Amino acid sequence: MLTRIDLRDTDLTARELAEALPRATLDVAAALEAVTPTIEDVRVRGAAALRDAAERFDHVRPEHLRVPASALSEALEALDPAVREALELSITHNRAGHSAQLPTERVTEIVPGGTVTQRWVPVRRVGLYVPGGLAVYPSSVVMNVVAAQVAGVEQVALASPPQKDHGGLPHPTILAACALLGVEEVYAVGGAQAVAMLAYGAVAETSADRADIRAAGGSGEQLCEPVDVVTGPGNIFVAAAKRAVRGVVGIDAEAGPTEIAILADATADPELVAADLLSQAEHDPHAGSVLITDSLDLAQAADAALERRTAVTRHAERARTALTGPQSAIVLVRDLEQGLAVTNAYAAEHLEVHTAHAREVAGRVRNAGAVFVGPYSPVPLGDYLAGSNHVLPTGGTARFAAGLSVMAYLKPVQVIEYDAAALASLTGPLTALAESEDLPAHGEAARARLR
Numbered sequence: 001m002l003t004r005i006d007l008r009d010t011d012l013t014a015r016e017l018a019e020a021l022p023r024a025t026l027d028v029a030a031a032l033e034a035v036t037p038t039i040e041d042v043r044v045r046g047a048a049a050l051r052d053a054a055e056r057f058d059h060v061r062p063e064h065l066r067v068p069a070s071a072l073s074e075a076l077e078a079l080d081p082a083v084r085e086a087l088e089l090s091i092t093h094n095r096a097g098h099s100a101q102l103p104t105e106r107v108t109e110i111v112p113g114g115t116v117t118q119r120w121v122p123v124r125r126v127g128l129y130v131p132g133g134l135a136v137y138p139s140s141v142v143m144n145v146v147a148a149q150v151a152g153v154e155q156v157a158l159a160s161p162p163q164k165d166h167g168g169l170p171h172p173t174i175l176a177a178c179a180l181l182g183v184e185e186v187y188a189v190g191g192a193q194a195v196a197m198l199a200y201g202a203v204a205e206t207s208a209d210r211a212d213i214r215a216a217g218g219s220g221e222q223l224c225e226p227v228d229v230v231t232g233p234g235n236i237f238v239a240a241a242k243r244a245v246r247g248v249v250g251i252d253a254e255a256g257p258t259e260i261a262i263l264a265d266a267t268a269d270p271e272l273v274a275a276d277l278l279s280q281a282e283h284d285p286h287a288g289s290v291l292i293t294d295s296l297d298l299a300q301a302a303d304a305a306l307e308r309r310t311a312v313t314r315h316a317e318r319a320r321t322a323l324t325g326p327q328s329a330i331v332l333v334r335d336l337e338q339g340l341a342v343t344n345a346y347a348a349e350h351l352e353v354h355t356a357h358a359r360e361v362a363g364r365v366r367n368a369g370a371v372f373v374g375p376y377s378p379v380p381l382g383d384y385l386a387g388s389n390h391v392l393p394t395g396g397t398a399r400f401a402a403g404l405s406v407m408a409y410l411k412p413v414q415v416i417e418y419d420a421a422a423l424a425s426l427t428g429p430l431t432a433l434a435e436s437e438d439l440p441a442h443g444e445a446a447r448a449r450l451r
Contacts, residue, residue, distance in 0.1 A: 127198030161190025
């Protein structure tokens with residue numbers, strides 16, 4: 001089912017390996033050209049442009065762009081108890097996992113009387129995006145909101161596409177997850193237009209907008225205030241929109257289609273390998289599923305199991321398109337060392353390690369968004385309940401980027417405090433450096449304090 005790339009007799013550089021490996025090809029530049037008019041329209045016309053975009057892309061014209069509080073509470077009341085219990089468990093686990101990421105303030109005495117304090121300051125307001133295309137993602141609500149709340153962000157605004165089947169509001173399960181987390185500022189806005197709204201804000205259009213503003217305790221014409229940081233997964237147009245507004249706001253990443261790589265040897269269970277490759281293929285026709293192995297027997301058994309499982313899965317057509325596409329493959333390597341080299345060159349969003357001594361092997365992985373160790377740590381565990389974040393770097397960017405964490409919402413701020421004696425002790429070398437750069441007023445500013 002999967003194409004095969006045989007690297008057993010090759011000795012490639014890291015760059016050559018990266019070029020030889022399967023990858024989804026997405027033209028973000030072309031998508032950027034496509035979304036630019038929408039972004040500009042939202043910046044200028046606000047809510048009117050948002051409704052026009054919803055009618056065009058989501059086939060519904062929302063009466064309420066800001067979701068009424070009653071819709072949030074009703075969604076929570078109607079939520080399946082089993083789903084509510086699972087979401088509450090996910091929230092608890094993610095609070096624990098993200099709390100462990102919080103850095104601590106540290107004061108360092110550089111010289112007697114002179115200190116530098118490293119503070120970590122949360123941004124004031126964030127905009128979180130939750131997609132609503134081929135699937136419903138209340139788990140992404142949890143991943144984004146919990147990280148922001150643990151970081152100490154004061155204001156959280158969340159946007160998710162309006163649904164024609166739900167009266168122009170986001171999916172009820174999305175709304176219920178927001179209610180569970182105490183998020184009251186929710187918008188029925190999707191795609192690039194949501195990113196534009198969060199970055200630039202949006203003025204009201206209708207009397208319903210103004211009523212929603214008053215109901216939320218606001219006044220004036222501003223339906224949505226601009227945010228400081230935008231995070232969350234989305235399609236190529238969301239990624240392009242993030243690129244367009246980067247600099248106006250901070251962003252987490254330009255996420256692409258999901259991907260999984262599995263590094264496996266002859267000890268791996270082919271049924272588990274196949275099940276996990278399929279678990280990501282069902283997300284999107286562009287999703288990547290890659291098996292890296294030095295065992296031809298495992299490759300053949302896993303491929304056969306994958307064929308059988310795909311035939312009976314609910315989203316068979318979507319999964320088959322992903323698995324037979326150029327972004328998915330079995331990569332044959334001669335040994336574990338070459339397998340690790342391939343793994344680090346591929347830099348997967350999700351990496352599973354199914355080998356003997358899996359923990360030790362995982363410790364040698366440099367490039368991956370998240371690493372899942374052993375047969376009982378499948379990627380779907382991280383998608384929902386592991387306590388890690390599932391918003392992860394894609395497209396090989398795990399070479400230099402990390403998954404969503406509290407750090408996306410924190411700024412390191414250095415606080416410098418010197419007394420008179422401490423400054424005096426450094427005025428000589430400070431002046432020497434200032435003169436060497438032909439900036440004499442720098443030295444004069446320090447000498448002016450000498451008494």
